[in-house]
Amino acid sequence: MIRVSLIVAALALAACAPTTTATTEVRPGGVEPVQQTEVAPPTPAEVTTRIRLEQNGQTVNVAVGQRFAVELVGVPTAGYAWSATQTPAFLTASGEATGNTTQAQSQPGFAGGNHWEVFMFTANAAGQGELVLEQRRPWETNQPPAQTFRVTIVAR
Numbered sequence: 001m002i003r004v005s006l007i008v009a010a011l012a013l014a015a016c017a018p019t020t021t022a023t024t025e026v027r028p029g030g031v032e033p034v035q036q037t038e039v040a041p042p043t044p045a046e047v048t049t050r051i052r053l054e055q056n057g058q059t060v061n062v063a064v065g066q067r068f069a070v071e072l073v074g075v076p077t078a079g080y081a082w083s084a085t086q087t088p089a090f091l092t093a094s095g096e097a098t099g100n101t102t103q104a105q106s107q108p109g110f111a112g113g114n115h116w117e118v119f120m121f122t123a124n125a126a127g128q129g130e131l132v133l134e135q136r137r138p139w140e141t142n143q144p145p146a147q148t149f150r151v152t153i154v155a156r
Contacts, residue, residue: 041071041116042099051151059152067094067122070133072149073101074117077135080146082117088129090155095120123155 043050049068051060074082076098083090084093097118100106105113119133130152134145 002024032063037103037115039100039103039105041069041118042097043069043071043118043120044095044097047120053149055151056149057151059154061156062123063156064123065127066155067120070119070121070149070151072117072119072133072135073114074135075113076115077083077112077119078140080135081138082119082133082149084131084136085134086130086132088127088131088153090123090125090127090129091121091131092124092155093119094122103126121153123153126155128152128154 029116041050047069049060049062049066051068051070053072060068064067072082074080087093097116097122099118101114101116104110105115119153121131130150133149135147135149136145
């Protein structure tokens with residue numbers, strides 16, 4: 001009976017323990033909280049039309065000759081990478097950029113985390129079509145994508 005009482009007491013104490021933990025980074029001279037300040041996507045400044053995940057399924061208008069960017073967050077440290085799987089004929093890939101999503105990722109010893117994956121395209125002719133990007137692990141060829149992003153591009 002005493003053992004049962006001890007087990008019940010231990011379970012009760014465990015249930016009262018906090019379930020969240022603070023993330024800290026140890027540095028010489030003390031402990032400081034990890035900064036989670038967001039970093040802007042590494043899209044070149046001259047690219048003014050920027051398409052984000054919130055625009056999934058929407059239509060975006062661009063001018064013929066205009067360069068635009070699709071800015072998505074991926075997890076390349078876990079093997080997941082975005083890639084264009086369907087590009088309308090009137091679009092040409094015109095660059096890529098990657099970068100951190102938080103300032104903490106620039107600190108020594110930081111490992112993992114999400115990263116910006118930016119894909120730039122140029123509308124070379126008038127047209128309308130669906131641009132599709134998929135996030136997947138390249139070696140998992142028989143698996144469905146972890147995420148799919150679709151946007152209809154109208155170039156005039």
